[in-house]
Amino acid sequence: MQINNNINIDFDSIPIEEFWNTGDVKENKMHRIHSYPAKFPAFITNKAIDYAENYGLKVDWVGDMFCGCGTTAFEATRNGKNFWGSDINPVATLIAKTKSQVYKDSTLNKYYDIILNNYRKKNVSKNDLLETNERIKYWFKEEQIINLLKLKYSIYQSIPQKSKYLNFFLTAFSNILKPTSMWLTKSIKPQLDPNKKPANVLTNFSRQFDIMRLANQENDNNKSQVRIENINFLNKKIKKPFADLIVTSPPYVTSYEYADLHQLSTLWLDFTNDYKTLREGSIGSLYHNTDFIKDAKQLNKTGEDIVFRLYNKDKRKARSAAKYFVDMQNTIVKSYNMLNNNGIALFVIGNTEYKSVKINNAKHLVECMINTGFTDIEITKRKISNKILTPYRDKNGKFTTDKSSRKVYAEEFIVIGKKE
Numbered sequence: 001m002q003i004n005n006n007i008n009i010d011f012d013s014i015p016i017e018e019f020w021n022t023g024d025v026k027e028n029k030m031h032r033i034h035s036y037p038a039k040f041p042a043f044i045t046n047k048a049i050d051y052a053e054n055y056g057l058k059v060d061w062v063g064d065m066f067c068g069c070g071t072t073a074f075e076a077t078r079n080g081k082n083f084w085g086s087d088i089n090p091v092a093t094l095i096a097k098t099k100s101q102v103y104k105d106s107t108l109n110k111y112y113d114i115i116l117n118n119y120r121k122k123n124v125s126k127n128d129l130l131e132t133n134e135r136i137k138y139w140f141k142e143e144q145i146i147n148l149l150k151l152k153y154s155i156y157q158s159i160p161q162k163s164k165y166l167n168f169f170l171t172a173f174s175n176i177l178k179p180t181s182m183w184l185t186k187s188i189k190p191q192l193d194p195n196k197k198p199a200n201v202l203t204n205f206s207r208q209f210d211i212m213r214l215a216n217q218e219n220d221n222n223k224s225q226v227r228i229e230n231i232n233f234l235n236k237k238i239k240k241p242f243a244d245l246i247v248t249s250p251p252y253v254t255s256y257e258y259a260d261l262h263q264l265s266t267l268w269l270d271f272t273n274d275y276k277t278l279r280e281g282s283i284g285s286l287y288h289n290t291d292f293i294k295d296a297k298q299l300n301k302t303g304e305d306i307v308f309r310l311y312n313k314d315k316r317k318a319r320s321a322a323k324y325f326v327d328m329q330n331t332i333v334k335s336y337n338m339l340n341n342n343g344i345a346l347f348v349i350g351n352t353e354y355k356s357v358k359i360n361n362a363k364h365l366v367e368c369m370i371n372t373g374f375t376d377i378e379i380t381k382r383k384i385s386n387k388i389l390t391p392y393r394d395k396n397g398k399f400t401t402d403k404s405s406r407k408v409y410a411e412e413f414i415v416i417g418k419k420e
């Protein structure tokens with residue numbers, strides 16, 4: 001549906017378009033090597049490339065400023081395109097980098113054997129245990145800590161620091177942290193499960209290695225250039241445009257605390273001593289220290305309207321939403337600046353609801369795009385079928401697995417705009 005600069009349309013009545021609902025081919029195994037919240041379906045990137053090329057655009061560089069675990073990165077390079085991406089979370093960029101490389105099977109096996117050899121020889125001292133971060137001790141039993149320490153040392157000892165193979169094995173290490181910890185399985189909130197029997201470190205690592213090795217075998221050798229930066233996109237200096245096509249799904253307002261959800265990996269991989277520091281700059285986080293009045297003054301009309309209605313229900317939520325909408329406004333300006341002339345941007349975004357206040361993220365996004373200069377804005381809807389996390393919310397708007405609760409993310413919007 002073409003918008004024609006009119007944002008006063010009924011977003012609920014936009015029809016679902018089959019084209020964006022399902023993929024034509026099975027997803028590559030590479031997309032399942034590491035769990036990631038709010039990962040989007042791989043086929044969106046393929047369809048976006050087809051859409052742009054049918055429109056007459058020559059797609060050389062694809063960009064995703066919220067690259068997460070590298071879904072767009074993997075699919076863009078698989079289609080022979082160059083890729084630039086960023087994510088503020090170091091766990092995300094580690095996985096995204098791992099996914100956008102191709103590995104020699106024999107070298108993977110060689111390193112795996114060396115790691116196991118070193119693992120068997122490695123001893124962990126009482127001191128090593130004492131020095132372990134308190135937060136790690138909170139999540140893990142001593143046996144798992146000892147074995148994970150041995151495994152981590154062995155990985156670093158076995159593979160040269162600058163080798164792409166190091167990222168491969170660190171990603172494998174990262175994905176076995178939840179099953180080997182006391183983290184409540186599949187929980188979207190950091191929560192201990194006192195009854196859990198944590199998985200065996202070596203058995204899990206070996207299984208994870210097999211999954212990743214098989215995924216890599218499916219992957220064709222490609223010659224694309226890939227640049228993935230672990231940065232806050234809002235701080236990126238864009239000197240000149242460099243992307244032909246943007247395919248991205250921005251964070252939702254106060255839905256996921258990515259820093260908290262990835263804390264096991266960030267702590268074990270020494271990205272930080274205090275995972276909470278990674279909330280800073282993370283768009284959509286509830287924990288920002290904000291200047292509400294300043295944010296409120298910058299809001300566009302849709303943002304202002306939503307924040308005002310939220311303010312009457314929950315002041316803290318209203319402050320976070322104001323910060324989120326300002327961040328998104330700046331994101332859209334930067335997205336426009338990074339696009340080459342005739343470039344196309346495609347955003348996947350969903351609407352939510354909080355204490356009966358409808359949070360029309362899609363409408364806000366469209367208004368940002370119009371204000372920034374995007375033209376020919378089109379909007380369609382798709383059904384959400386394979387999000388890892390629960391789409392259900394309780395009456396306070398909190399996630400729940402209770403299927404009788406309100407379902408919030410059953411549909412999402414695809415918003416496409418062009419730069420002339």
Ligand SMILES: C[S@@+](CC[C@H](N)C(=O)[O-])C[C@H]1O[C@@H](n2cnc3c(N)ncnc32)[C@H](O)[C@@H]1O
Pocket residue numbers: 036037038039040065066067068069070071072086087088089092231232233234248249250251252258281282283284
């Ligand atoms: C909806 S997820 C993207 C998921 C991705 N499409 C995938 O398939 O994995 C949004 C991402 O935005 C990232 N993010 C949040 N604030 C950011 C910022 N200021 N700069 C860069 N990335 C940010 C989060 O860490 C998260 O990975």
